Amino acid sequence: MPKYSSRRLRRIVALLALPAVVAAGCSTLPSNTSPQVLRSYDPAPQVQPMVGPQDGQEPDLLVRDFYRASALPSGDYAAARAFLTPEAAREWDPEAEILLVDAIDLTTRGSASSGDARTLEVRGNVIGTLEEGGSYITQNGGYEASIELAKVDGQWRIKDLPAGVVIERNELRNQYQPENLYFYAGSGQALIADRRWVFAGKDTLDTELITLLMEGPAPSLEPAIRTVLPPGAVFAGVEDGAYRFNGLAGMNEEDRMRFAAQLVWTLTTAGVPAPYEAIADGSPLLPELEEMTPDDFADYNPRASTNTVPGLFALNKGNVLRVTGTHVEPISGPLGDGGNVESAEISAVDKVAAVRSTGERSRLYLGDLSGTPVQAIEAKTLSRPTFERGGEAVWTVVDGQKVNRYVRSATSGQVVETEVDTSALENLSGEISVLRLSVDGARVAMIIDGKIYTGVNVREDNGSRRVVSVREIASELGGMALSLDWQPDGSLVVGTSSPDSPVWRVEQDGSSLTTLPSGNITAPVVSIAANQSTIFATDAHATLQLSSTDATSSFWREVPGLQGMRSAPIVAN
Structure with missing residues (x-):
């Protein structure tokens, strides 16, 4: 059974929530989005931690609360950083990996420790990882790490910890939500689901899903997918309620229709209200459909099999x-x-x-x-x-x-x-x-x-x-x-x-x-x-x-x- 430790973590990056940025009535996304972290054009605003350490909190309880806070990616994991010493907060790299464990088990190392220092051993059974873009990959192994704590102004804080994020199974369910992106199977006729886990603490679900859609399917699914978007196509953000795209000028009418169906069914199944307006290179994506609804793409309905009783x-x-x-x-x-x-x-x-x-x-x-x-x-x-x-x-x-x-x-x-x-x-x-x-x-x-x-x-x-x-x-x-x-x-x-x-x-x-x-x-x-x-x-x-x-x-x-x-x-x- 493999063990995951601070020296054996692979480079897997979390899906972060997109902060809302409003400027001159226009909310935008980057035209060249990084495949690792979703961000807006402007620097992310500082986000106050939603949770933090309690006064006089004992080391084991503080570490448990730290792991709960690690499930909150807002503000570059500001909530989790609040449990660290100032130096550790600057040096900690949460983007090294996201591991999912069934539960966290803590034990104190050694029978004696100084009054201002403590080391806790952390163990858990690894059940999966969250890959780039929020894909869940099952794993089966053990996790071991050491957490060193010190007192800062009389309060316990974490001063040394491994890179990456460890989330308990329950916190994944509490803080993230599974959504489906839709792509075409090799025949190009049927939409198939690509399940992703998205942080639930923001109200920008539509733009997050569209950004992921433009980045393409999860690596495990990619060999089976037919791409309809041309190279260089990007999501340019939202303006006046319309989703704007660049780099689609060379698409033929059939592929535009197929991309529109991808877009509509991805948003619809996620509960984003219709109708949707899409602008491609300054003009409507589909000239005959300035506003699009699921009824316009009923032939592509990925859930059509659920509408009839076999x-x-x-x-x-x-x-x-x-x-x-x-x-x-x-x-x-x-x-x-x-x-x-x-x-x-x-x-x-x-x-x-x-x-x-x-x-x-x-x-x-x-x-x-x-x-x-x-x-x-x-x-x-x-x-x-x-x-x-x-x-x-x-x-x-x-x-x-x-x-x-x-x-x-x-x-x-x-x-x-x-x-x-x-x-x-x-x-x-x-x-x-x-x-x-x-x-x-x-x-x-x-x-x-x-x-x-x-x-x-x-x-x-x-x-x-x-x-x-x-x-x-x-x-x-x-x-x-x-x-x-x-x-x-x-x-x-x-x-x-x-x-x-x-x-x-x-x-x-x-x-x-x-x-x-x-x-x-x-x-x-x-x-x-x-x-x-x-x-x-x-x-x-x-x-x-x-x-x-x-x-x-x-x-x-x-x-x-x-x-x-x-x-x-x-x-x-």
């Missing part, structure tokens, strides 16, 4: 069933009455992919829901298939190791097989038991030996696919994951073998995980699925559902139509 199906005794209200019936064809289906997936456009057993071997079949599927591959084992966005291509894991992609030709009916580049998994041991593509198709979630990993799906110029930016999340589950699925909001629901907490929600970036009600659901949870309002799970006894929108819902109920039928739920996405 169909529900189930796999029971080797047959695929359609669930309509309280009525259940087999789908037509061999997948509905053959009795040998191991797993299945159905897309929103009525495509079906199913794995059928022949005894010692498994076969993948592809087709239309109302037609006769054709065989794509035979192998010793095949994982449950998962569709790309649009439902034309499907992925499966062959024999626990190799990930293949299959597309059935609309004209010839022939199935084309290509191998997905998963070289990013080479250092991971174990078989891939579950693989699921996100609703937008941009991300991959996997279970490997009970551990959860996520990655990014890159579409290469030749049409091939590559999985990159693979990292483990939800390590707290201790390798007990059995099933998982993406929710429309980008989070994961995970079924486990834990008798105490069978089902969990895991945020897209792994920044937090929450146990779902467990009073009447029994591990193991071997199958799980979700739509925008409901989570479906197969536990040790039945097929159950739980409302994901009703905060008061605390009990799982049997799925209407599937009472007494222990089935695997299938949500058509």
Whole structure:
């Protein structure tokens, strides 16, 4: 397990809140914003600390309050600097790193110390870092540091400490808020979310998000992104309520429309009120739309999948069933009455992919829901298939190791097989038991030996696919994951073998995980699925559902139509 200390901190810089600067009725941002710190043209005004040390405060309590204050970046961390001696306040570099720990543990070094000096040892379990621009990256290691204190005018102050900032998990939630930036996947047709943590103590959320949008996607997501902005494009600030941009003169009409959609949906999902006015190089970004609203870009809505209820199906005794209200019936064809289906997936456009057993071997079949599927591959084992966005291509894991992609030709009916580049998994041991593509198709979630990993799906110029930016999340589950699925909001629901907490929600970036009600659901949870309002799970006894929108819902109920039928739920996405 790695340890993070003052001598091993990497250069990771915090996202700072943009101070509001008003001059001649115009609030502006730099035309050449630093990728490390967001600042206005003018020097940041001095900000009085929002919290500070108390008179006569004991060393351990002062250090704890210092770490709480470190979550406040306003005024170049003025609140935290108030706990330091004057010399330490001048020399401390909070921008060396932002580490997130589960909790801070303090112990005094040595059994004796002088009356005017004290050293405290700080320890914690590192759960993540905040990277440039507020991206959360999961980590798993230990943190150790020494804090030296001295008395200044009779009051304890910190005189020596490591560079960087350490924030407890609770303070991250209290002082920062997650927001989504939106960028285009490789096809350039769909907006996908890039989750960022933004300091909540300022009222300049719109300008902060636009500045981050102009800087581009997080490094982990960048390989999958198609950029529509030309080099040199910059956000020039706000004037008379209009967002102003420079360097967009060479953009064609289609890319201007796409950038406008990025801008609108980033602001809309963050709760910034519409309409929006955007000026590019002195003229409206879109001449026909001087004021823009989400309705103007409905075709680009990244949350469109949450506006319709997808169909529900189930796999029971080797047959695929359609669930309509309280009525259940087999789908037509061999997948509905053959009795040998191991797993299945159905897309929103009525495509079906199913794995059928022949005894010692498994076969993948592809087709239309109302037609006769054709065989794509035979192998010793095949994982449950998962569709790309649009439902034309499907992925499966062959024999626990190799990930293949299959597309059935609309004209010839022939199935084309290509191998997905998963070289990013080479250092991971174990078989891939579950693989699921996100609703937008941009991300991959996997279970490997009970551990959860996520990655990014890159579409290469030749049409091939590559999985990159693979990292483990939800390590707290201790390798007990059995099933998982993406929710429309980008989070994961995970079924486990834990008798105490069978089902969990895991945020897209792994920044937090929450146990779902467990009073009447029994591990193991071997199958799980979700739509925008409901989570479906197969536990040790039945097929159950739980409302994901009703905060008061605390009990799982049997799925209407599937009472007494222990089935695997299938949500058509």
